[in-house]
Amino acid sequence: MSVRGVVTGAADGYWRMKRKPAVTLLHLGPGYANGMANLHNARRAFSGIVNIVGDHAEWHLKHDAPLTSNVRAHAELHSDFIRISKSSRDLSAAGSQAVAFSKNGWGKIATVIVPANHAWEEDAVSHESLESDGFTQVSDKRISEVAECLQSGKKIAMLMGGKALFEESTEIAGRISQMGDITLLCETFAARFQRGEGRVSLNRVPYFAEQAIEFLKGFDCLILVGAKNPVGFFAYPEVKSLLAPDKCEVLTLAKVDEDVNSALDSLAKMLNAPKTCDKQSRVVKEPVGDILNPANIGAVIAELLPEDAILSDEGITCGLELYTQTMGASKHDWLSITGGSIGQGLPVSLGASIACPDRKVVSFQADGSGMYTVQSLWSMAREEVDVTIVLLNNDSYAILNVELARLKAGEPTDKTRSMFDLSNPSLDWVSLAKGLGVSAVKVRTVEQFREQFEQSMRKKGPFLIEVIVSQDMSAGFKR
């Protein structure tokens, strides 16, 4: 399906799992525009992507044909690298440069704009592939400063993000954390976090600003390891934007484009850290009752998730529980929605599965956001990817009700409420999936969910489980 939110999100998922850039083919400004929302997310995930954007033939541009737009101005919104090819001879060089650039640091978005005539004129040449700059090394001075801080006896949190959430890095961080009063944290929206049984466990910084402020309030020092200094997702009246305490010292061990792993390794050597550390053990929790609430759904997934699964979380309000429940699941990769632009979960799951065809992907997907790129289901059927979609139908944009209440903007009117409501008419995801070529079932009890989820873990191919969620959102999230 050439619906571009699918291809850009899939390219993001592909990079996260494979760390090779996928190429998107977008057509003119509007084609690029259709892919923008997930390019925003990809940029926030620091994913390497190469966009090839076709533009009108050079001589045609000035005539302002209907599809004409300022393609460069579109691309500038997300691209770290932009190159307009100069001729069909130049096209291959432009492509090689873009591919090399996309692999710099933790990943970059590189865009090549191609006037149509460069694609059909016939003097194209092939160009050698180019080296990328890769990661920048962290200075010894910075590592020493962090080492000194870690030995200061202060209450310290190491906030891990980007590539620091890969197993090899969390392992070193786990060893370092035993050297003092050091807590390991995970950024709220991780591009890819290798976690679960046998790996080092990290606590995630909460999504809601007030909870995050409370969570971080005891720390004297925050050490950033591939992560950014945490800020509120949104601003709220009378809530500060920076979440760490005002008096908290913030040090950076490694920025996202720096060689996090080698910096951690040097730090561990400098500190003479122990060779081993505690790992997460397997935890299986029983669902409580037969109600399909987020905690019970999470418990079933945690129990049945196969080893080395990929778990994409766009569960929005339902996703908060899933993180906790799956702490002690079999080891897996956790992929978050990174830029807050909803409609990323299904495409990222598609791309992740194309990158790792031998691993089961579980796409934990809220209904409202799932609708943004529902076309992904068709592409999943076409590519026969091994993705189980756990589609959480709560008939609403529940998060919007939550955020509205948090603004304390007074009691919402019926009109306001109706804008967040998806129950008139209710979406029937089983029919939707069928229309797009994906098998699907609807479940209403924990027992039904367990049965269907268990079966889908045993077979291959795309499958959607529509989970009718019972959820009182008014409880947990109000301020």
Add this chain to the structure above:
Amino acid sequence: MSVRGVVTGAADGYWRMKRKPAVTLLHLGPGYANGMANLHNARRAFSGIVNIVGDHAEWHLKHDAPLTSNVRAHAELHSDFIRISKSSRDLSAAGSQAVAFSKNGWGKIATVIVPANHAWEEDAVSHESLESDGFTQVSDKRISEVAECLQSGKKIAMLMGGKALFEESTEIAGRISQMGDITLLCETFAARFQRGEGRVSLNRVPYFAEQAIEFLKGFDCLILVGAKNPVGFFAYPEVKSLLAPDKCEVLTLAKVDEDVNSALDSLAKMLNAPKTCDKQSRVVKEPVGDILNPANIGAVIAELLPEDAILSDEGITCGLELYTQTMGASKHDWLSITGGSIGQGLPVSLGASIACPDRKVVSFQADGSGMYTVQSLWSMAREEVDVTIVLLNNDSYAILNVELARLKAGEPTDKTRSMFDLSNPSLDWVSLAKGLGVSAVKVRTVEQFREQFEQSMRKKGPFLIEVIVSQDMSAGFKR
């Protein structure tokens, strides 16, 4: 459904029918980005729209939270007017200015960017509504020049576009056309064309560049009336971009933002044009055989379309026939896809129906482009709009096959062909519609189509007829 391609397209359709701006509510850069493709089309339709784009609270922006982006740079891609509100006190003034500006000329896109704190801070005041500048008047000198040309005995075409396609203008043009060898033409992609029985008939400039060049080759002079000098939709190797003959004189009677109707009226008086002119008579063609090809589908629609219906055309390859077939249908408004960014037909139909709840809307929609904003169906169900969707399922992006062949880029590979193919799996639009709350049927013969279309013309509410199209696209469009 907050899927923004729906709301921006609906706002476009609403303006086209009502000529009052609808307000879209978009959230941050990514929310705006999701609405961009149809803002591109709306800009090409010269529709008046007011976008209210929420941004982070002012103090929060610098912290680069996940959803942060350069909202202004997004809005600049389409907006004729951009205003960032300065305070909650200023917000209402910004809104009034945007509404007034959106009604300038034939219609403008006006965007107000609102930092979140301006929405929740409490010193808002209301602001009086402002006058818009409306249309600019055409100078007498220009009208005289056109009058002189029309009396020169040359072979002349008047190319009508924008507001000149409203009945009152085509009527005057019809009277003028009797003064000499004057042919009346319609621009290829009309935002709104009032046509059919009892109205002046115009020939449409063909979509394909070579056909348009052939079509225009006999004219000595082209007079633009709210239309632009025609250019090829795309460039092709060895085909010129400007479609009128090189030697053809091009005069402008009125630009799109000028008062076309008053200019035509002055011109008619200056020429002492007759008071009446020929009108299109009712034409009913019988379908030929029982095959559901574009000509037969068009014949059935033309026969059964009720008076004052609104006909939205995003039939792409199938739409070419529909135009011809419906020339002699009952009078109706024809809405085209104006900017070439596919996925506009369903949202425009939704917006047109909200603007004119007492008129039947027929949405003639190709499958590939329909998928871009399939979420519109849910909004149609929610709003209970009176829209019949004729969904043309040919299992492919047929236009892409056609355009590829026209580039003469050699025989496509199987991989290339598969990228334009929608048959693996086939979309089942009846299930899709059901999933989104819209009743639907599938038809495979002319008789079945006639029966379902006839019934749907008699009842109210959204209804989708999935038409399994038989179409050999290789025939008509190759170069």
